[in-house]
Amino acid sequence: MKRTAYLTPIVALALLLLPVQAVESQEEHAFVGVQGCKKCHLKEWKSWQETKMAEAFESLKPGVDVEAKEKLGFDPQKDYSADAECVGCHVTGWEQPGGFTSTEETPDLAGVGCEDCHGAGGTYIQDGYMTLKNKEYKRSELVAVGLVEKVGVEQCMRCHDPEKVPFDYTFDYESQKDQGMHEKFPLKYNHD
Ligand code: HEC
Ligand code: HEC
Ligand code: HEC
Ligand code: HEC
Numbered sequence: 203m204k205r206t207a208y209l210t211p212i213v214a215l216a217l218l219l220l221p222v223q224a225v226e227s228q229e230e231h232a233f234v235g236v237q238g239c240k241k242c243h244l245k246e247w248k249s250w251q252e253t254k255m256a257e258a259f260e261s262l263k264p265g266v267d268v269e270a271k272e273k274l275g276f277d278p279q280k281d282y283s284a285d286a287e288c289v290g291c292h293v294t295g296w297e298q299p300g301g302f303t304s305t306e307e308t309p310d311l312a313g314v315g316c317e318d319c320h321g322a323g324g325t326y327i328q329d330g331y332m333t334l335k336n337k338e339y340k341r342s343e344l345v346a347v348g349l350v351e352k353v354g355v356e357q358c359m360r361c362h363d364p365e366k367v368p369f370d371y372t373f374d375y376e377s378q379k380d381q382g383m384h385e386k387f388p389l390k391y392n393h394d
Contacts, residue, residue: 231348232300232324233317235310239327242334246316249384255314258292259283259305274369287368291361294318319357321350341393355379 240247250256261267262282271278282288284304294315295301300322302311317323325347326332332339332349345351355375362373 230299230325231322233295233298233302233308233311233315234323234327235294235308235317236313236315237310238323239316243316245387246384250316253382253384255318255382258314259289259312262288262292291367295322298322300324314361318360319350319353321348323348338391339393 236247236250261270262285264279264281268278276282289302290296291314293302293313294311294317302308305312326344326349330336331344331347341349341351350357358373358375358379361367362371364371364373
């Protein structure tokens with residue numbers, strides 16, 4: 203009996219902390235779009251631009267990627283770019299607050315952008331966080347406001363999950379993680 207009494211406060215604390223963390227990391231931060239990252243990360247941007255993910259929204263338009271569509275069983279002349287069955291994985295921040303809604307409202311969020319992997323930047327690029335005046339920001343402080351601490355398979359699986367992709371598909375993170383992504387450049391400053 204003594205044991206239950208001892209555990210209860212810990213459980214209560216865990217319950218208290220969990221929802222707060224979920225809200226902070228996923229819900230409260232606006233998406234800024236690739237242009238908002240490009241000005242300080244030109245090298246990553248250039249390299250990202252050459253990846254297929256940068257062009258992911260274009261692929262949904264009629265007459266684009268005709269061969270791939272025929273192979274996958276899609277109609278190459280159909281416009282899939284407003285099709286809710288498709289856009290979610292071909293844009294930035296789908297169904298997340300401030301994420302892509304339509305090309306008219308959120309043109310800067312078409313395609314798989316930086317924030318699909320690194321987290322919505324609306325807060326972590328504000329003063330006091332990741333700025334040119336604060337190059338030695340503390341990573342943990344940015345992570346608390348939406349930066350993904352270490353991009354990994356979890357980020358990819360939102361879209362590369364064979365259970366959700368609407369065609370025959372397999373995804374092997376270990377072998378694919380270095381192919382379709384931007385080149386990596388060592389960080390200059392200390393963020394620990
Ligand atoms: C005003 C400039 C500026 C803007 C805008 C900016 N960053 Fe940064 N970012 C930096 C600086 C400075 C660093 C630290 C660089 C270093 O240590 O070499 C950094 C580091 C990073 C890192 C490494 C994180 C770590 O510590 O592990 C990532 C990832 C990153 N930025 C992504 C983004 C994304 C995504 C956006 C857009 C939402 C963005 N940045 C916008 C200046 C900026
Ligand atoms: C669950 C996420 C998801 C959904 C939903 C989704 N896609 Fe995709 N799509 C992907 C991924 C991941 C790839 C990359 C596959 C690969 O690695 O070859 C892809 C690739 C494609 C390609 C191939 C481009 C090329 O050059 O090879 C086309 C075309 C495409 N999708 C169209 C569609 C259409 C049309 C729909 C709606 C009917 C759709 N997608 C829905 C995730 C998705
Ligand atoms: C498909 C996922 C993905 C996308 C999209 C993406 N990144 Fe990254 N990025 C990574 C991974 C993985 C790393 C390695 C560091 C890590 O594990 O978090 C990384 C590292 C970085 C770093 C740290 C320095 C470096 O070069 O390693 C910066 C800065 C960065 N990305 C900026 C960007 C910017 C800016 C964009 C958009 C133009 C972008 N990233 C798009 C996955 C992505
Ligand atoms: C928001 C959804 C989304 C996220 C998150 C995402 N991807 Fe993608 N990725 C796509 C789509 C859609 C395509 C296909 C783009 C096209 O060709 O139109 C793609 C294409 C690719 C390709 C190129 C496939 C080819 O046929 O050459 C690779 C490799 C890839 N992604 C790896 C990753 C990895 C690794 C991660 C996680 C670090 C990741 N992606 C995160 C949606 C996503």
